Amino acid sequence: MSAVRFVAIGDSFTEGVGDEQPDGTVRGWADIVAQGWADATGERISYANLAIRGKLVWPIVEEQLEPALALKPTHLSFNGGGNDMLRPRTTISHVAAAFDRVLARCDEEGVRLVLLSGANPSAGLPLSGLVQRRGDELSDAVLARLAARPDVVQALNWPDRELAGSRYWSGDRLHMNARGHHRVAARVLTALGMQPPAEWWSLPQEQEASVRLSGLAYYRTHVGPWVKRRLTGRSSGDGRTAKYADWIDVEPRESMR
Template sequence: MPFHRYVALGDSFAEGVGDPEPSAPNGLRGWADRVAAVLAEQSPDFTYANLAVRGRKLDGVLAEQIEPAVALEPDLVTIYAGANDIMRPKVDIDALVEKYDAALGKLAATGARMLVFTAFDPGGSAIYRPLRGRFALYNEMVRWAADRHGATIVDFWRFRVLRDWRYWDEDRLHLGPAGHQFIAIQVLDLLGVPHGVDQPDLPPEVVLTRGGRYRANAAWTRTHLVPWVQRRLTGRSSGDAIRPKRPELGPFA
């Protein structure tokens, strides 16, 4: 069945950070835009909204995006939220998912087909690996909530191929163009939508020397890690001055 009104919700993952496209709103493409491009080919009256904003924690996503999404009367909804909470020093995962579950109930009441993402598996990252148990617990509770509301689960945790850093942006936190293309394929396949999106072409793998790894890690720390920590310490977010790139339903072009 073709979809006519698609609304994407979430944080930087759904906004498309890591997949630059100067001509697109907010200068980003992303997997949701890639999915919308395919859906637009199959329905002449297809419309698309993307309410996601980078840096948003779960409370922000729920407060700013759920009611506007419901008001748009979608027939397809995708949502990814919570990862920014899990990476904070302290988080009450039970309370987090309780609020998420209630929000999923509101989205499900629209009758839309709903896809809910788990968070990625940080086991392949030396930086994020200490949080792996927290991610696993959160994901299991998200699966429970998604099942309760009849949602389709996009199990990001199980995409083992994404341990290959060639799928990721240089900031090591967001997917790069290849990663967004991979996710778009998974979503379209779960929806049962025929498409011609090819698996991404990856650049040759670069094997660094010990010194090369040290220099690369030092450059990443200066360029990406230090600014991220500074924002956390000062209570700022990368999305403070960002607006949703597609706040209203409209044709995808």
């Protein structure tokens, strides 16, 4: 097995929604990091991704954390809370406590934690002020828990004002596009002490292929289905399984060595 064993847990942000590929699969920042890590070191790495879209933060911890740790990783990335923020009755303390659990279990297992905050979608969403406020509160709560933990790798995307711009987001305004996912991947690799390709910080315009709807068309296409799922108690992740529930090998690309 490879010396570096990287497992990612989380929701749609980590699964890669918004970075759709021609074959209908999603890629996302974690996949991009895995390849970039192999390229930067010139060594094969082992990679798994247990993230599933639509998950609230505690189901992520309760359903994904122990299976991820059972793989015996060297590094585990965690992000969650984005779906919780859209539910005003959920307290920030309830969300932040999940981060405590993940950190404690990584400490117990000797796993290096890579902690991400999500990108800020508030500018393009309905109730943008509420999303901004709750995101700020969650970011502050998590940072307070990390004040004495320089060993935790931090890739903080919420404060990135450039990443909050519309050109980094897909048509639903809630998930990042390929440009956004590459920028997050660049930040993660930098936090890990590697130098990502410079273009990852902002891919050229021709990489953008999503259609941005406005007005009633946007609400009908994107907001309506989300509201319907809330009212019926369903999730976009229902019936889905992890795309990489066990290790896959990621080889360095020859051109990058």
